[in-house]
Amino acid sequence: MTVTVVSMPEVTVTRTDLAGARERLAGDSLLLVDVELPPDAEPVPLAARLGLDAAELDWFGRPGEPARADFLGDRAGFVVPVVQGDAIRHVHVVVTERFLATAHHGQGDLAHKIAQGLRHERPVDPVHMLFIVLQEALATFRLSAVRNLLETEELEDEMFEDRKAEQLQSLARLRRRSAQLHHALLPFLQVTDAVLTRRMINPSFPEERQRSAREFQTAGRLVLADIESLQEATRRSFASYSSLVAGEQNGVINRLAIVSVIFLPLSFLTGFFGMNFTFLTDKLETRDDFWLLAIGLQAMVLLGSVYVLHRTRIWRRLLDED
Template sequence: MIVSVVSMPEGVVARTGLAQARERLTATSGFVIVDIDLGVDPPPDEEPLSRRLGLDDAAGEWLGRADEHVRAEYHDGTAIGVVPVVRGNEVTHIHVLADQRRFITVHHGPVELIEAFIDQLPQDLPPDVVTTLFLFLQGVLQTFRRAVTQAHLEVEDLEEAMFERRQPEHVQRLAQLRRRAAHLHRAFLPYAAVAQEILVRRRMADHHLSEERQAMNRLHEHTVQLVLVEIEALRDAARRAATSYASLVADQQNVVINRLTIVSMIFLPLSFLTGFFGMNFAYLTNRLMSEDSFLEFGVGLQVGAVVVALYYVLYRTHWRQLRDSRTRDAADDRS
């Protein structure tokens, strides 16, 4: 377990134990920021973390439990909840508790957001816990925005690479990006709903909110909606890239089928003539015995069949389409 305590408004960061953090939380001067890293596999403890920290609020009984998902509660001036944070290629959850004098974060394993947030505190020096909470939540939203932007750029690069030269691994990477977009949407949507509910409820219940608090609420709501729009744009881009890949595959299959059609139209008459002259009819066996007869009926019919097939394939498909396209282009130029 790693415990970091930041004394505000000085912004002094110190590594302490859980007992020392409890003493700092009961101090009366200023406010205190405490971050607790329980580790990836924390040891089982029967006593809740909230009681070990000296927090008697009933809302903090589940603080630090690994099986908690996105939620938010507000009791007598104490806000407590679980927020999702993008950590590398996965989404983790951070427990947050905030009141007038304390701001506590609890997580399992190292989180880059927490490290950057604590390192930035001596420069930001937030004046109170509410401002600290909003700064932290804005950092949470930025992790999603960075992840969405990176995935969006990968989708665009992948789509461009597919049009240049399609590779089998493109479809696998595209499927991974589609799953990434769905995972981000599934992780962020509950937080967006909870944040909207809490902010609207607080704004309606407290009619004496300062202009600064109202501005922070509006900023957070706007950023939440912006992240949702960006995630939806990522999902649309991934679906569009998948449709483009399917179109490229379909075009290639059409080319193959067109070539097979040409070959079959050439060899089908030949196969028919070969089978026809291979039959033991009396006319074929008794009358067509000379070299001139063979050249006239055998070779001549086959050459004629090939010429007719080639004329039909080339003129009725390729040449005719080319002529029609030139006619349309000339009509467009005149108009």
């Protein structure tokens, strides 16, 4: 377990333990306390060990918690989804007027990223720090959506040049990824919008915080639009792939139809003259009669079939498709 304390406004980063973080939370103001839990750690009463309200914050640091946004009087609690590589993690956040506490499993560079954001933004209070953390979480979704969207467009371009089976597997992976991003972000935006809207209706909610809340809501809708664009792009690419496959199948069927047009009359003649009719056995007495009917008639049928295909321009259409 790694505990990082960031003090403002100097943005001083120090490492400590839970006891040291509890002492700092009890005495100092304008703090960010980040607790990194091992990925396979057993659940611990993290809120109680940090000196927070254990009854209302029993979910803080507990694995498997869904997206959450609660206003608890003098504090607020959030479970924020964050994209980390190919996985989607959740960061637990508790904010008051004095401090901001976060807890997460893994994500060892989260505290460093937040500290970098604090150095650039210079927040005036922990609520401002909260919106910085929320914006950083949205940025991970935006980056993942844009990167996957570009990969989808590249795959679609490659399909028209040289279609391969591996492209279909990549499209299926990207489509599943877009569904994961949408499924993780949409519930979080819904619960946070409900809480923020109720707070903005309250006349005591400061104007500066209202502006930060509106900026977050706008950014959330834009990121959700990016993810929906990714979903639409993957659906379009699947449709393009299906169209290409259907076009190739139509070409094969057309070629089989041409072969049938040529050889079906020949097969009929072969079967017809293979029967033991009296005329065939008694009247065809000379070799010339045999060659005239057996070879000449089939040659005439073959030439007629080719002429029909040429007049209907089927050959030309097949060459244009190739």
